[in-house]
Amino acid sequence: MSGVVDVGARLTKLTLSERLYLPGVLKGLAVTIRHFLRNLVAIRRLPTILYPERKRDYSDRFRGKHILTTRDDGTLKCVACYMCAEACPAECITIVAGEHPKIAYEKYPVVFDIDMLRCVFCGFCVDACPKDAIWMTRNYEMAFFNREEAIFGIDKLIAKPGLPVKDGLGYRPYYPGDGTVPPGDASSSPVIPGDGERDRLREKGIDAEHTTGPGPVNRSLDGSERGQLAVRQDPMVKS
Numbered sequence: 052m053s054g055v056v057d058v059g060a061r062l063t064k065l066t067l068s069e070r071l072y073l074p075g076v077l078k079g080l081a082v083t084i085r086h087f088l089r090n091l092v093a094i095r096r097l098p099t100i101l102y103p104e105r106k107r108d109y110s111d112r113f114r115g116k117h118i119l120t121t122r123d124d125g126t127l128k129c130v131a132c133y134m135c136a137e138a139c140p141a142e143c144i145t146i147v148a149g150e151h152p153k154i155a156y157e158k159y160p161v162v163f164d165i166d167m168l169r170c171v172f173c174g175f176c177v178d179a180c181p182k183d184a185i186w187m188t189r190n191y192e193m194a195f196f197n198r199e200e201a202i203f204g205i206d207k208l209i210a211k212p213g214l215p216v217k218d219g220l221g222y223r224p225y226y227p228g229d230g231t232v233p234p235g236d237a238s239s240s241p242v243i244p245g246d247g248e249r250d251r252l253r254e255k256g257i258d259a260e261h262t263t264g265p266g267p268v269n270r271s272l273d274g275s276e277r278g279q280l281a282v283r284q285d286p287m288v289k290s
Contacts, residue, residue, distance in 0.1 A: 106218075109189050113221040114172040116190040117165055119208045120183065126151075127209065128184035131160040135176035135185060143169035144176060163208065167193055168201040174222045186223040188216050 068074045090097055100107055109115075120128050131148035147162035176185055195201040210216065225231045 109191075109221075111189075111219075111221065111226060113189040113191075114174050114187045115218070115221050116167075116188050116193060117176070117203070117208055118186050118188055118210045118216060119163065119205065120186060120210055121212060125212050126156065127159055127163075127205070128182045129160050129163065129180075130156065130182055130184070131158045131163075132181065134179040134181060138175040138179035140173060140175065141169045141171050143167075160205065163205050165203050165208065166198075166201060167203055168195070168198060177222055177224065183224060186210075187221045189218040189221040190216075191218075 122128055131146055133146055133148075136142075136144040136146050143166040145162060145164040145166075146160050148158045149161035151157060151159040172187070174187060177187055193201075
């Protein structure tokens with residue numbers, strides 16, 4: 052034997068019922084109807100979820116839609132350092148930096164766009180951010196009719212103060228109960244720009260280092276005060 056199969060040769064002979072295809076169709080319909088009736092009687096034991104009436108409860112570390120976190124005065128924590136854009140493997144983050152009107156906040160993003168069609172939801176941007184300014188949520192309901200709708204800007208990414216996050220928070224560096232706390236923001240430092248200010252603050256016993264909580268320069272954009280100086284008990288400083 053040469054091992055060559057003659058495809059023109061009839062290997063099997065179909066019966067009349069097989070040539071009609073009707074018995075096979077009826078068998079398939081019987082399986083479908085059997086499953087339909089069984090699920091109709093025991094609908095609560097279905098292996099699938101009746102979406103959107105019911106939604107699966109994902110982990111607190113689920114990587115969904117991004118949010119940009121804000122300070123107490125509602126301004127973005129992001130200082131446009133481009134770390135997230137550099138770490139992004141999909142190159143889907145676009146940032147344009149601008150000078151913030153408050154010198155304590157350094158820079159801020161004039162433009163912060165994420166192309167959700169290119170994003171792979173890896174969470175690298177969250178890990179790279181030094182200001183704890185970008186988190187991910189458990190919101191996975193994103194549908195678009197065109198590419199423009201898939202580009203989320205600051206208006207779609209910013210966390211609204213006082214409003215709950217849709218579907219809850221997801222992947223972020225700090226989780227309640229795990230013993231870790233977010234880093235303090237640079238704007239909370241009570242250091243006032245100028246020559247010799249840091250030394251004078253130390254002499255007065257004021258914490259001039261990176262501290263948590265509001266400081267004298269951490270006030271809202273309208274100029275209203277939001278905090279007091281944090282006093283550090285330093286044994287090297289005489290009262």
